[in-house]
Amino acid sequence: MSLLKSIQNLDRRWIYLLCWIFVMYPLIFPLGLPIPINQQAKDWDKAVTAIKPGSTVIFAPMYDPSGIPELFPMTVATFRQLMSMDVKVIVVTFWAAGPMVFNQVLAQVDPAGYKKVYGTDWINLGYIPGTETAMASFGKDLAGTASQDVVERKPTSSFPIMQNIKSATDITLIISIETGTPGATEWLRQWNTPYKTPIIVGCIGVSAPGMMPFVQSGQISALLPGLTSSAEYEQILKQPGLATAGVDAVSMSHLLVVLLVVIGNVAFLAYRGSSKGGK
């Protein structure tokens, strides 16, 4: 009886310790568990590869360092894929720390290594303050809202990449990788609804349920949620990276949750059964 009760009231510090062990072990000694590729990662890859040559896309890392553990792998993988294609990329963010996050992406993926010329094939417009208002203004007039780039500090409209890009109607696709607000719903309201600009969204796992209605309605063309989907995307690209390295830890932490829930319920039901039997 007391054992069953002790299990149910297990000190949370033991759970924290178990959690730490279950996460750390596969990070130190990778298990190499197979990663089945599911539809969401396939859809994401399909949406990126379907961009027509010569098109211009918006690449928006919409998160700060707290989102790095979960979102950075998909940001790197997607940017790498874009750089390997004949696509023009406008990098912009509406999160204050977004440019610093993107600098870390640049440390891993050098556009020059893909023979991409700054100002012609890609441009970094940095952070635009003003959240949704700024996104609306940016949609109406890109070069007017972000008047300077952040690398060369020159007028945005002076770069060759911006010559035919005036408003959201000139953009083929928005790739928004994000943790919250401003994010997908603001893109939908200010870009997708008025200008019909397609959007694909990479988000943290907990945001996925909130995105599903927009995916089903077709407003979000593809959704890549969480680290597991990132790992699947890396598998599709045949470029294992940070997500592939971390997905074993995801599996192990989920295994711990299942074990704890099963043990907790067995103890709970056994205790309840024995209490009723004793009466």
Add this chain to the structure above:
Amino acid sequence: MVFLQVIPYYLDLGKNLNDQMGNVANYFQRWMLIVIALATLVGVIAVVQVHAKNVQKRSKDWLFSIIVLVILALMLVAGLPLKEVTLGPTNSVYLYLFNNAYTPLSGTMYSIIAFFITSAAFRAFRARNIEASLVLIAGLLMVLSNAPLFTVMWPPFKTIGDWIMAVPNTATMRAITMGIALGTIALAVRTLMGIERGYLRGGGD
């Protein structure tokens, strides 16, 4: 201002009129961006006021307030956009603090949630009654469908998880989204009509 934003968004008044209204709205939107950017300064002043008072009064944990103020000053000065004197986001001090303090600390704070969720799942997911059992089963199936370890062992876990996400979850999320939208519209109408005056700090009436 409100009508300049709302009318061209919802109504088609002809290309010329829509464009003209859009241009005026865009002009005011840029004003708003400047106001929002300046509002950051108000945030800095508020942080300094709160923590300076803590230090002055030697309140509980006042030493942490000193750390906040010192880091704030350091990041503020190092991050000033003055490339000529090597300040700004490429400044070595700024980069060092961002990459070696802010980034790992933020990541750690976010990752700590895993510990709380594991502990909360252990305590909350108990088959106490039918409703709790349903939550337990749905939650457990979602956990099983999100880890490659389980979906490799039994692929239908993924199918079941996808169904839960696509059907019951989406139905609930739609209801919540629509509820929020209706509430927001009602609040906007009340504010525009002067019925809702809470934002003026004066209460309802």
